[in-house]
Amino acid sequence: MINRKTFEYGFYAAVIAVILALTGLFSIFEQRFVIDDRLTLSAVALVLMLGTAAYFTGSQVKNGDRVALTINTVVGSVIVGGALALLIVIEATIDLTFVFPNTINPVGEALSFGAEYPGSLIALLVFSAGVGAVMSGLLIIPARARQMILASAGLTIVIGLLRNQIDSLITLSDALALAAAFGLGFGVAVRRGADLPTGQRLLLAALPGVGLGAVLGVIASGGGVAEGGILRIGENAPLILGTGADAGLIAAALSLAVILGAVGAVGGLLMRSTRTFHDGMLYLVASLLIFGVLNWQ
Structure with a gap:
């Protein structure tokens, strides 16, 4: 044996x-x-x-x-x-x-x-x-899954060693919001947009991100990104979630609705994309989450 x-x-x-x-x-x-x-x-x-x-x-x-x-x-x-x-x-x-x-x-x-x-x-x-x-x-496990796991682990190590240079790149709060909008967009496109033309499918995929962005914008404008706020994870203030927070409720909600809506639309693109684009976007989202976690540590 x-x-x-x-x-x-x-x-x-x-x-x-x-x-x-x-x-x-x-x-x-x-x-x-x-x-x-x-x-x-x-x-x-x-x-x-x-x-x-x-x-x-x-x-x-x-x-x-x-x-x-x-x-x-x-x-x-x-x-x-x-x-x-x-x-x-x-x-x-x-x-x-x-x-x-x-x-x-x-x-x-x-x-x-x-x-x-x-x-x-x-x-x-x-x-x-x-x-x-x-x-x-x-x-x-399948070779494709193994490659993703090993690549993510390797990227984590590299980023960890360069942490002092990337602390201010993206916070965990920002990374989680982007990943959520991306995942929701992809999920909606798969479940509801399979038979729709590309343009309509992207609009449909953007809707969850728009809604999520509007809600987070309202919270951010109410002090959610300030120290001790519900949207602040770790010491550093969120960069993306803080967009427009100082300009008032409407500005913050609209800004994040546009940003996360666009991210959701990108998630909708994965449904009929090439394998290279599909894997590349998954690696990107995983990388952002890794950056966020390392920033939070």
């Missing part, structure tokens, strides 16, 4: 992981956060190592046996985790700094998951098995 290639690829991945660990990679990356106080770049690097090993070992299962696929991905990931755990044991027993000076900051501290040695070894192995199991799930 366990493919011979699983041990081979797992061994190769383990050697690479240990070499990178001895260069001090985990200790250096431990100082960089992708999400403040929650996710470090060191953890991301570990997941990439474990996930890559699991992917290559799992991809060797060709007969569609999901049990065999899961076993091979978990084994491949655990081989890498086990090699890193062995390195931590050696590091705790022998001073490696005379050969590998970058290990002056112990690898075990960066991979401890908050547990004390030797409990951290168990945590590392359990985490490795978990990553392998998740990767097996990704290999089972």
